[in-house]
Amino acid sequence: MAEASTQTIHDVVCGFCGLGCDDLTVEVEGRAVRVRGEACPEAVRLFTRLDVDDRPVSVAGDPASLDEAIEAARRILSEARAPLIGGLGTDMAGAGALVDLAVRFGGVLDHYASDGLFRNYAAAQRTGWLAATLAEVRNRCDVLLVVGEDPSAIWGRLFERFFPADPLFAGKPRKVVFLGGAPGEKAKVQLGGADVSHIATSDPVAVLEALGGFTAGRVPPGTSFGGVAVEALAALADKLRTAHYAVVTWNAATLDDGDLVAERATALVDTLNVTTRAGVFPLGGRDNLIGVNQLMLWRLGYPLRTAVRGQQSVHDGALYATQAALGDADVLVWVSAFRPEPPPEFAGKLIALAHPETVFEREPDVLIPVGTPGVDHAGTVFRMDSIVSLPLGALRVATLPSVAEAVRRIAEG
Amino acid sequence: MRLRLKGGRVLDPANGENGVATGSARDIEILDGRIVAPTDQRADAEYDVGGDVVMAGGIDLHSHIAGGKMNLARLLMQEDRRAYPEMPGNFCGCGGGRAVPTAHATGCRYAELGYTTVFEPAMVGSNARGAHLEMADIPNLDTGAYLVLGNDDFFQRLLAAGAGQEQVNAYVGWMIEATQAFAIKIVNPGGINAFKFNARKMDLDEANPHYGTTPRKVLTTLIRAVTELGLPHPIHLHGCNLGVPGNDETTLATIAAAEGRRLHLTHLQFHSYGTEGDKRFSSSAARIAELVNANPNISVDVGQVMFGQTVTASADYMSQYRNRGIASPKKSIGMDIELDAACGVVPFEYRDKSFVNALQWAIGLELFLLVEDPWRIFLTTDHPNGGPFTTYPHLIRLLMDRDFRNAQLATLNKAAQAHTMLSQITREYSLEEIAILTRAAPARILGLKDKGHLGAGAVADIAVHTEDADREAMFSKARFVFKNGRLIVKDGVVVELAQGTTHVARPAFDRGIETEMDRWFDAAVGLKAKHFRVADGELRNGAGPTILKCEGVAP
Numbered sequence: 001m002a003e004a005s006t007q008t009i010h011d012v013v014c015g016f017c018g019l020g021c022d023d024l025t026v027e028v029e030g031r032a033v034r035v036r037g038e039a040c041p042e043a044v045r046l047f048t049r050l051d052v053d054d055r056p057v058s059v060a061g062d063p064a065s066l067d068e069a070i071e072a073a074r075r076i077l078s079e080a081r082a083p084l085i086g087g088l089g090t091d092m093a094g095a096g097a098l099v100d101l102a103v104r105f106g107g108v109l110d111h112y113a114s115d116g117l118f119r120n121y122a123a124a125q126r127t128g129w130l131a132a133t134l135a136e137v138r139n140r141c142d143v144l145l146v147v148g149e150d151p152s153a154i155w156g157r158l159f160e161r162f163f164p165a166d167p168l169f170a171g172k173p174r175k176v177v178f179l180g181g182a183p184g185e186k187a188k189v190q191l192g193g194a195d196v197s198h199i200a201t202s203d204p205v206a207v208l209e210a211l212g213g214f215t216a217g218r219v220p221p222g223t224s225f226g227g228v229a230v231e232a233l234a235a236l237a238d239k240l241r242t243a244h245y246a247v248v249t250w251n252a253a254t255l256d257d258g259d260l261v262a263e264r265a266t267a268l269v270d271t272l273n274v275t276t277r278a279g280v281f282p283l284g285g286r287d288n289l290i291g292v293n294q295l296m297l298w299r300l301g302y303p304l305r306t307a308v309r310g311q312q313s314v315h316d317g318a319l320y321a322t323q324a325a326l327g328d329a330d331v332l333v334w335v336s337a338f339r340p341e342p343p344p345e346f347a348g349k350l351i352a353l354a355h356p357e358t359v360f361e362r363e364p365d366v367l368i369p370v371g372t373p374g375v376d377h378a379g380t381v382f383r384m385d386s387i388v389s390l391p392l393g394a395l396r397v398a399t400l401p402s403v404a405e406a407v408r409r410i411a412e413g
Numbered sequence: 414m415r416l417r418l419k420g421g422r423v424l425d426p427a428n429g430e431n432g433v434a435t436g437s438a439r440d441i442e443i444l445d446g447r448i449v450a451p452t453d454q455r456a457d458a459e460y461d462v463g464g465d466v467v468m469a470g471g472i473d474l475h476s477h478i479a480g481g482k483m484n485l486a487r488l489l490m491q492e493d494r495r496a497y498p499e500m501p502g503n504f505c506g507c508g509g510g511r512a513v514p515t516a517h518a519t520g521c522r523y524a525e526l527g528y529t530t531v532f533e534p535a536m537v538g539s540n541a542r543g544a545h546l547e548m549a550d551i552p553n554l555d556t557g558a559y560l561v562l563g564n565d566d567f568f569q570r571l572l573a574a575g576a577g578q579e580q581v582n583a584y585v586g587w588m589i590e591a592t593q594a595f596a597i598k599i600v601n602p603g604g605i606n607a608f609k610f611n612a613r614k615m616d617l618d619e620a621n622p623h624y625g626t627t628p629r630k631v632l633t634t635l636i637r638a639v640t641e642l643g644l645p646h647p648i649h650l651h652g653c654n655l656g657v658p659g660n661d662e663t664t665l666a667t668i669a670a671a672e673g674r675r676l677h678l679t680h681l682q683f684h685s686y687g688t689e690g691d692k693r694f695s696s697s698a699a700r701i702a703e704l705v706n707a708n709p710n711i712s713v714d715v716g717q718v719m720f721g722q723t724v725t726a727s728a729d730y731m732s733q734y735r736n737r738g739i740a741s742p743k744k745s746i747g748m749d750i751e752l753d754a755a756c757g758v759v760p761f762e763y764r765d766k767s768f769v770n771a772l773q774w775a776i777g778l779e780l781f782l783l784v785e786d787p788w789r790i791f792l793t794t795d796h797p798n799g800g801p802f803t804t805y806p807h808l809i810r811l812l813m814d815r816d817f818r819n820a821q822l823a824t825l826n827k828a829a830q831a832h833t834m835l836s837q838i839t840r841e842y843s844l845e846e847i848a849i850l851t852r853a854a855p856a857r858i859l860g861l862k863d864k865g866h867l868g869a870g871a872v873a874d875i876a877v878h879t880e881d882a883d884r885e886a887m888f889s890k891a892r893f894v895f896k897n898g899r900l901i902v903k904d905g906v907v908v909e910l911a912q913g914t915t916h917v918a919r920p921a922f923d924r925g926i927e928t929e930m931d932r933w934f935d936a937a938v939g940l941k942a943k944h945f946r947v948a949d950g951e952l953r954n955g956a957g958p959t960i961l962k963c964e965g966v967a968p
Contacts, residue, residue: 011944022940099507103507125744127743133749133750134939135937135938297487298487299508299516300508301510380546387750388940390542391948
């Protein structure tokens with residue numbers, strides 16, 4: 001009987017890591033959900049649902065009705081002096097509702113994964129940059145420079161998406177240079193058809209800076225940079241200069257000097273474009289980070305890390321970063337619908353709109369378990385390149401409210 | 414709900430009515446959001462407009478109000494946002510900005526000027542869902558978007574393979590439906606694509622380095638496609654060589670290339686440059702206006718340059734990359750996008766003491782004043798590229814008041830003054846002509862039968878302006894604006910927020926193309942075609958689009 005009721009859904013869109021894979025196969029049996037076939041471990045983990053009862057709504061640790069929790073949340077926010085609306089792991093509808101909430105009650109808005117984004121903005125807002133989107137990388141990129149650790153650990157299908165078997169324009173073999181950590185087994189398999197090399201360094205900033213010089217035709221004084229011999233750098237510069245379309249990619253979140261890597265990579269790509277074509281492809285974007293940031297820009301004119309108070313908004317990338325803002329906040333509204341991301345340590349009042357499997361160090365003052373976009377309800381998320389957005393479908397009948405529903409009810413009263 | 418506007422001087426060129434000229438006043442009656450024939454029934458509300466000028470709500474057919482490039486511009490130009498914070502008032506708690514205002518500010522500022530409908534002229538297909546999400550957050554305006562086509566690799570491949578027009582039409586129809594678009598825009602035909610293969614310029618008959626296709630072929634094929642699909646709006650063309658001195662020849666050749674078929678040339682000012690004079694930069698407005706006058710199939714909007722800080726944002730990455738060296742402040746963003754198009758964002762400050770900028774200003778005004786038929790020229794600044802839309806009242810005064818125009822001209826770069834014939838042009842626009850440029854004509858060229866006029870059956874989008882000899886003051890603040898019969902602006906201040914609709918066109922096409930689209934998206938784009946498609950329910954927070962049937966127009 002159980003097998004007869006199993007439903008197989010094809011071409012499921014995954015909204016978790018920001019890569020936007022949309023070809024997953026998922027089995028749904030009652031309330032249980034599991035991934036079948038090819039998928040990355042992150043998707044397998046986060047799509048998996050057991051057929052269990054919903055975690056109850058609670059107020060001060062005691063089970064409560066949703067109405068009671070909504071009322072309690074509204075009361076806390078009404079009395080709040082400086083709320084921080086954090087986490088922001090939600091779809092576009094949820095993000096819109098949370099901006100409305102900030103307009104109504106005031107508050108700082110930041111996403112839990114925005115560190116990498118703002119390291120990139122250190123370059124993008126000062127000098128700008130020249131970028132490419134996923135389909136351009138797939139089809140044009142003939143030389144890919146991967147800075148930092150092998151990103152396959154986080155984006156399990158990245159190189160499969162970057163390098164399909166038959167790109168439209170890039171000749172074979174496509175060249176991939178890992179600058180920093182060595183490629184792991186998964187990357188090697190996915191890059192099977194490519195000419196893969198590795199340049200070890202613990203100082204990618206120094207290497208990129210020297211590389212920029214070589215690419216521009218200058219020979220920087222010295223015999224090695226970041227532990228890399230000038231001969232190797234000159235050869236790499238030559239590879240980039242003679243590429244038809246070079247791409248530099250990095251994950252600023254995991255790089256100690258992510259802001260400097262972003263800045264140097266941007267400068268390198270700028271230099272390359274004088275004579276050939278090239279683009280940056282910064283990695284990031286988990287849990288709709290990019291989408292929430294996009295919405296902030298068109299709704300408030302500012303990116304994340306913006307405070308809304310008295311119908312005015314103010315942006316400060318340092319002051320309104322979650323960790324700094326927590327120091328001033330008396331209420332934390334923690335939103336994480338995609339994954340059981342726990343809230344940061346915080347002594348003030350805690351309202352959690354959270355994935356039902358979230359483990360809290362202390363009971364939230366208000367806990368409203370919420371459904372996951374793309375599992376429990378439909379929604380929209382942005383891919384990491386900030387251009388493409390994807391529709392998430394519902395895989396099962398929702399019993400938990402979406403972030404948008406819950407937040408709208410809090411804001412309504 | 415029945416409303417009555419009492420005693421207005423009705424200016425409704427689409428229906429041949431000019432209460433300003435005749436001095437006669439009459440009532441306008443609204444029932445449930447639409448204009449109806451006047452009755453003597455009791456109204457739920459009456460507004461005494463006391464002889465003020467009553468016009469249909471303004472329609473802007475080319476203003477960049479949504480889409481990824483605007484967000485890139487916001488990100489890049491935080492200075493603009495900080496310099497223009499939220500305006501006080503209950504309805505302006507969500508944003509500010511001038512060159513790239515927020516969605517909320519865009520809706521509010523346009524409404525205050527008396528506009529109720531604005532079209533985004535460059536929606537990239539791969540960004541369509543995001544653009545529609547953003548448009549849904551613009552209050553008080555109906556919107557719509559033109560899909561950028563012609564530089565996409567699918568289309569280029571079709572052309573290169575010598576595909577039949579039927580197949581092209583099917584593809585264009587599929588793309589319009591999938592992206593919920595209203596019209597087709599071509600930006601630098603083939604040039605954006607060529608830049609991805611490292612070409613740095615593209616003339617009308619130059620071959621794409623990879624496909625061998627030419628801009629002329631792109632243009633003529635897509636003109637045929639929109640004609641045969643029956644789309645009401647002609648191809649909306651941002652031509653080759655934007656901003657390049659000497660591009661007048663390209664523009665003249667482009668008009669000829671249309672071979673008598675309908676074609677709309679957008680931001681013509683940026684495409685009307687000659688190479689005469691010791692600075693090798695001159696006005697070709699007179700030559701181009703003459704050809705526009707002689708070719709009734711051609712319509713244009715100006716893209717007037719207005720002095721001050723702005724941000725230029727365009728799908729024309731090739732041109733924007735070329736211009737990035739003159740960015741002010743010195744930073745810019747560019748992006749190659751999804752085998753589809755691209756974008757470039759370059760901040761720019763137009764300075765009245767600059768020879769080039771001052772001459773650009775004069776060229777735009779020359780075009781406005783030398784193109785004779787007000788039904789074929791439209792008032793735009795290509796917001797924000799030539800300047801923010803909030804400068805429209807100033808522009809209207811420049812057009813209506815020769816003394817004011819000449820006084821402004823006298824303050825500009827001296828060499829530029831010597832290179833323009835502007836001071837000799839005596840034409841002054843009438844109020845009726847302004848109403849044509851900003852209401853009646855855009856509705857007609859967009860095929861919006863129930864907009865841009867005040868006849869029975871029209872959507873009750875209405876602007877009431879108190880006449881003032883200072884036309885800038887007159888058009889800066891509407892006394893009343895009604896959106897679908899709801900009062901949204903009173904005495905120049907937004908008093909209510911209305912949710913607009915999004916206009917889309919739905920041509921019929923051969924659905925046999927779908928299999929091919931599925932294959933293309935799977936193999937090349939790496940995204941399922943069905944996920945690329947934007948569903949009706951994704952528009953306007955679930956309200957869906959307002960659908961225009963494509964019945965065609967006389968070619």
